Amino acid sequence: MQTHTLADLEVGAVGLGTMGMSAFYTGAGTDDDESIRTIHRAIDLGVTLIDTAEMYGPYTNEVLVGKALQGRRDDVVLATKxxxxEHVPGETQPSTDRKLxxxxxxxxxxxxxxLRRLGTDHIDLWYQHRVDPEVPIEDVVGQLAGFVQEGKIRHYGLSEAGSETIRKAHAVHPVTAVQSEYSLWTRDPEDDVLGTLRELGxxxxxxxxLGRGFLTGAITKPSDLDADDFxxxxxxxxxxxxxxxxxxVDEVKAVASEVGGTPAQVALAWLLAQGTDVVPIPGTKRVSRLEENVGAADxxxxxSQLQRLSSLPVPTGDRYPDMSSIGR
Structure with a gap:
């Protein structure tokens, strides 16, 4: 697989998001064996960026990823968040409540x-999952820089951060990557953030x-979703x-028909064409879908097709029911 670059970190052009293996899209249940096969197949196909977070489960996804990477840890760039x-030092039972x-x-x-759940002595890319307005970003990054010195993390990133926050963080210690929702379904980073990232490298x-599955064309009506699907x-x-x-999605399907690919592959190919500093991390828990996604790199x-796709209208509706923690 071709590679893309996050600052000085080189990774496969297409990464793998593992959230859906353990959380949020699990209405039909989980299958850890298939998920592990999917992670192994991803590595075989040249996928190197594997993305998880302590909040997925919480905790269960990191345990799953750690199990999958036994004996293959050095083959990947491991990212978590x-x-x-909230954690309290000395707690005997880790919290399962979401708290910013x-x-x-x-x-x-x-x-x-x-580190314990993933079975590793270092994390390659550690993100602040959302910006905490109660703690200055300079203080957060100062602590992360200390972890870099300790060798416990190699790089750090931010998720859904605004340009001002990114600049403040980068001034303390270089940011490697910002993880934000970006697709033909969500073009928000183009407004300001993407320009800032390119200015700072x-x-x-x-x-x-894939627009939470929407751009694949597989969801034809809201009732297609399981009752407990977020x-x-x-x-x-x-x-x-x-x-x-x-x-x-109708236009994505039309382009897919023209090129002999799938809608998912077209959506990912459009993202890959936005620059070698952009790395999509489509999530899946099935080998067949993984292979389809990776095929987008080819x-x-x-x-003219890229322009048609870039000219599509902005989606109707917010990305989340509560957007208060986005773009700070």
């Missing part, structure tokens, strides 16, 4: 817990690059918004 679960916090004592406990990791509460999947947003879209 902190900041959405980057308090220093919680961050230290989060790091030790992630920071990579963009695009999560939900997308049921997503504004863009509500009936009226959904009907407006279908026009986006798909070439013409300039």
């Amino acid at each position: 902190f900041g959405l679960v 916090t980057s308090a220093p004592e919680s961050v230290r406990e989060a790091l030790e817990g992630s 920071i990579g963009l990791v695009a999560y939900s690059p 997308r049921r509460d997503n504004p863009r999947f509500q009936q009226e918004a959904f009907e407006q947003n279908v026009r986006i 798909l070439t879209l013409s300039e």
